[in-house]
Amino acid sequence: MPGESADALDTLYRDLDAASLRPLWTITEQLLTPAPRPKAVPWLWPARTMRPLAERAIGLVPVERGGERRVLSLANPGLGGRPYAAGTLWGAIQCLGPRESAPAHRHTPGAVRFVLEGQGVWTTVDGDSCAMRPGDLILTPAWNWHDHVNEGDEPMFWFDGLDLPMIEALDGVFFEPHPDHRQPVRGRNLSEDGYAAAPGRLTPGGVDGALDPAPSPLLVYRWSDTDAELDRLAARTGEPMVTLEFTNPRSGASALPTLACAMHRLAAGRPTPPVRRSGNTVCVVHRGTGASVIAGTRFAWEPGDMFVVPSWMPVEHRAETPADLFTLSDTPVLRALGIYREETLDAAQPVTGTFEPRGETFP
Ligand code: GTQ
Numbered sequence: 001m002p003g004e005s006a007d008a009l010d011t012l013y014r015d016l017d018a019a020s021l022r023p024l025w026t027i028t029e030q031l032l033t034p035a036p037r038p039k040a041v042p043w044l045w046p047a048r049t050m051r052p053l054a055e056r057a058i059g060l061v062p063v064e065r066g067g068e069r070r071v072l073s074l075a076n077p078g079l080g081g082r083p084y085a086a087g088t089l090w091g092a093i094q095c096l097g098p099r100e101s102a103p104a105h106r107h108t109p110g111a112v113r114f115v116l117e118g119q120g121v122w123t124t125v126d127g128d129s130c131a132m133r134p135g136d137l138i139l140t141p142a143w144n145w146h147d148h149v150n151e152g153d154e155p156m157f158w159f160d161g162l163d164l165p166m167i168e169a170l171d172g173v174f175f176e177p178h179p180d181h182r183q184p185v186r187g188r189n190l191s192e193d194g195y196a197a198a199p200g201r202l203t204p205g206g207v208d209g210a211l212d213p214a215p216s217p218l219l220v221y222r223w224s225d226t227d228a229e230l231d232r233l234a235a236r237t238g239e240p241m242v243t244l245e246f247t248n249p250r251s252g253a254s255a256l257p258t259l260a261c262a263m264h265r266l267a268a269g270r271p272t273p274p275v276r277r278s279g280n281t282v283c284v285v286h287r288g289t290g291a292s293v294i295a296g297t298r299f300a301w302e303p304g305d306m307f308v309v310p311s312w313m314p315v316e317h318r319a320e321t322p323a324d325l326f327t328l329s330d331t332p333v334l335r336a337l338g339i340y341r342e343e344t345l346d347a348a349q350p351v352t353g354t355f356e357p358r359g360e361t362f363p
């Protein structure tokens, strides 16, 4: 009887649930989607909101053991309260007041710093004390001891990017505080002195071949070098955007095994073609004003703003004034697994909405 078999089926589902078994045929379409369906939404955090909040935190919250860092993480509203910019990426603003220092520690997630503002902070990475200045990129590869010391008289602000959500998903997070607040310093800018002149540390367009499980031995990429190389690149191509990826001078691979970092220079008034890529990207505006359209929504930006392009969502950029965008992405992981995809679309996206920043801004 049909009634009996419907009852029997209900009972089967109840019994499966009680046995901690899930019938795939009821969830196939949620799991095996035709294309990525990231939970993270396209989002932008304005500098004009973040900067005053970071400053208030400097006045109210000391940097101590346990808390370790004065960091405000980008919490994507699509991720249900998780403190991640996107499913695979941690993004944050970190700040240190004059004469403050953040204690030495190490962890299996790898990190990069892109400097926003200020001077006088040194990040020590396994004994190599690296100066930080606006526009510089500093790497702290997995399990390297690191601390940050502000020797100057002004506060400093920088962007942090980590692969923390990826390492968490792999249940591979280890953390260890250093026995001392500061680790011993072997010297200053040692990796820079050894490798900064090496060819292959800035790769036009970006890496598509080399993969390397070892991080770059070069830990700092100076803005002056990046800027000069972008000038040369822009002069010899007529494109609306030129790209330099920060690369491992030993192998030509991305800066960290899990994270790719790049700088993009946009010519004013010339839109880039819409592109979609598998994997997530966080963008930090270094210079200039403009707007990006992400999956139909227009995001206007200015220096210090941070925004997220979730996996497979089309993005196009248009600078109002000459602009430089720093990007952090998980591309090396997708490439290592042989599943990376990238596609340039034929036509500009129809703009269906405009992003309204949340939180108070201070013009
Ligand atoms: O500066 O060591 O944004 O350990 C998150 C975790 C920064 C850091 C973050 C960290 C750090």
Ligand code: FE2
Residues within 6 Å of the ligand: 105, 106, 107, 111, 146
């Ligand atoms: Fe850290």
